[in-house]
Amino acid sequence: MAIDQVTVERLIGQFERIRSLSEKLASKLQNEDTIIQAMPDVSPPKWHLAHTTWFFERFILKEKNSSYAPFNPKFDYLFNSYYETIGSYHPRHSRGVLSRPSMDEVYAYRDYVNTEILGLLRDYGDQVPKEVEDLIEIGLQHEQQHQELLLTDVKYNFSCNPLLPSYTETSTTNHTKxxxxxxxxxxxxxxxxxxxxxxxxxxxxxxxxxxxxxxxxxxxxxxxxxxxxxxxxxxxxxxxxxxxxxxxxxxxxxxxxxxxxxxxxxxxxxxxxxxxxxxxxxxxxxxxxxxxxxxxxxxxxxxxxxxxxxxxxxxxxxxxxxxxxxxxxxxxxxxxxxxxxxxxxxxxxxxxxxxxxxxxxxxxxxxxxxxxxxxxxxxxxxxxxxxxxxxxxxxxxxxxxxxxxxxxxxxxxxxxxxxxxxxxxx
The missing domain is CATH 3.90.1580.10 (paralog of FGE (formylglycine-generating enzyme))
Structure with missing residues (x-):
């Protein structure tokens, strides 16, 4: 079963909106902030940005596009979280030691995978398989979970700094009523x-x-x-x-x-x-x-x-x-x-x-x-x-x-x- 063109455009818009929010949240950080892991339960912001990208690469691009060339094959080990059936992965408690790849490379990785996902959808046209739509949907829901984790993890990391730094200087609200x-x-x-x-x-x-x-x-x-x-x-x-x-x-x-x-x-x-x-x-x-x-x-x-x-x-x-x-x-x-x-x-x-x-x-x-x-x-x-x-x-x-x-x-x-x-x- 395939989805119609209106659904395809909606999916593309949703993909671009959610993926860009992750980068907006990370944009408030300095590079030094992005590799900290103050306890095993939290993950560095850089890891969140890379892992959510790995999810799209591993479950969609590698499975649904036979001609896909991975951005960096080693990332399959670095940014797998806990999927034992896929293979081994870098230990959760040691994510904070990953000074490399750099943030520039992580952003390049995100751009690369975004381009490949959007290209895949446009190549399908109005013949996007329902299975692919479902995988993209779960990938976006997964990314929203990590957007929340990025904020809670940054808060914990910053709380361990004697300077008590701010993630953002002012608190705003869009509530109108x-x-x-x-x-x-x-x-x-x-x-x-x-x-x-x-x-x-x-x-x-x-x-x-x-x-x-x-x-x-x-x-x-x-x-x-x-x-x-x-x-x-x-x-x-x-x-x-x-x-x-x-x-x-x-x-x-x-x-x-x-x-x-x-x-x-x-x-x-x-x-x-x-x-x-x-x-x-x-x-x-x-x-x-x-x-x-x-x-x-x-x-x-x-x-x-x-x-x-x-x-x-x-x-x-x-x-x-x-x-x-x-x-x-x-x-x-x-x-x-x-x-x-x-x-x-x-x-x-x-x-x-x-x-x-x-x-x-x-x-x-x-x-x-x-x-x-x-x-x-x-x-x-x-x-x-x-x-x-x-x-x-x-x-x-x-x-x-x-x-x-x-x-x-x-x-x-x-x-x-x-x-x-x-x-x-x-």
Whole structure:
């Protein structure tokens, strides 16, 4: 099956727009910034730019164009992330030692692959195979994930520098209709037999499918994510010193890592500060708390007499809410206190901060991973991970949807991860 010319032009425009955004985000960096890897969980910006290019080269150009000549055959080893079925790859924890290739060569690599992909599409004309369209779509969705990772990784890298450098000097927003933060309320949600998961036209990852039925008891969910001020009350009440609020693994992690507050917070004589992509700022108590682990989110919920929502509860509650909020396109790069105008009683469902759920990351009933190497994209990580929902200020608005399932280990904090509370009604 082939796609029509209108779809081809749409795909070309989407390809050029998303690929150029990666370079726009990287353009704010100095060359010295692009090779830093301050911990094994983060990757250097240069690696993100090269790896997303490798994805198009490896899964489309090498598979669908028999005459394609690789830009540099050694890049197949350097920029493969974790695809064991393809071959060996450079160790993740050592990506920061790759002073070469230079940034100039990485940009040349991107230009080379972009030209080849666009040439392939134009050669197909209106006979682009549906399989190629699907591969380009997943490649673009993959690139949007790495755009977010580039920002979160830069933030962590910069936070380790005593100079506390800024990624960008000013924080801006494109929101045209905002309202001040309103009172937090508890929204009652009817239970019953409901459906979750993706269905219908448009893109989705394999881990969002198939749509299926789940039973939910009646529950309540907070109208707003937890704020810095609310979380500060937990700290001041001795939350990090009271084991009764914590899961066993969480309490062990608190003691081992000596956690006393969220990542990037610092207490000074004149109050609390937090490190942002625009430098260190005085903590705004009305902003959503972020950079907390699942362990911290769960402990705060227990201390509050509440719990975290399951991912099914979260999706069911948010399924009819418009996708509006603070996203990477707004260029704030930080959770905001103000709210995008919406008639829904549930606020800030999308953007600002990813929201931890209580659900382990597992496959849906009758779910099937993609065939071939791309089957490693999501399914191989379905162990010891917790699901997050909703997107963040570093997520693209065009990437997120109510069914989207993000996932990280319970102790991870360097993503823009936050908290929304839930509770039982029975």
């Amino acid at each position: 905002t309202e001040q933060k309103s009172q937090v309320t508890e929204i009652k949600i009817e239970g019953g037999l409901v459906e979750i998961g993706f269905e219908g036209p448009g893109f989705s990852f394999d881990n969002e499918r198939p749509r299926h039925k789940v039973w939910l008891n009646a529950y309540q969910i907070s109208s707003h994510p937890v704020t810095n001020g609310e979380y500060l009350s937990f700290i001041e009440a001795g939350g990090y010193e009271q084991p009764e609020h914590w899961l066993s693994d969480g309490w062990a992690t608190v003691k081992k890592e000596k956690w006393k507050h969220p990542l990037y917070w610092r207490k000074s004589e004149d109050g609390w500060y937090t490190f942002t992509l625009t430098g260190e700022k005085k903590l705004n108590l009305d902003e959503p708390v972020c950079h907390v682990s699942f362990y911290e989110a769960d402990a705060f919920a227990r201390w509050s007499g509440k719990r975290l929502p399951t991912e099914a509860e979260w999706e069911h509650a948010m399924s009819s809410i418009p996708i509006e909020g603070n996203f990477v396109e707004d260029e704030s790069y930080h959770p905001m206190a103000s709210e995008t105008h919406t008639k829904s009683p549930i606020k800030k469902a999308f953007g600002d901060v990813w929201e931890w759920t209580s659900s382990p990351y597992t496959s849906y009933p009758e779910s099937k991973p993609l065939e071939g190497a791309l089957g490693e994209y999501n399914a191989k990580f379905m162990c010891n991970q917790i699901v997050l929902r909703g997107g963040s200020c570093a997520t693209s608005k065009w990437h997120i949807r109510p069914t989207y399932r993000n996932f990280f280990q319970a102790d991870k904090r360097w993503q823009f991860s936050g908290i929304r509370l839930a509770g039982d009604l029975t």
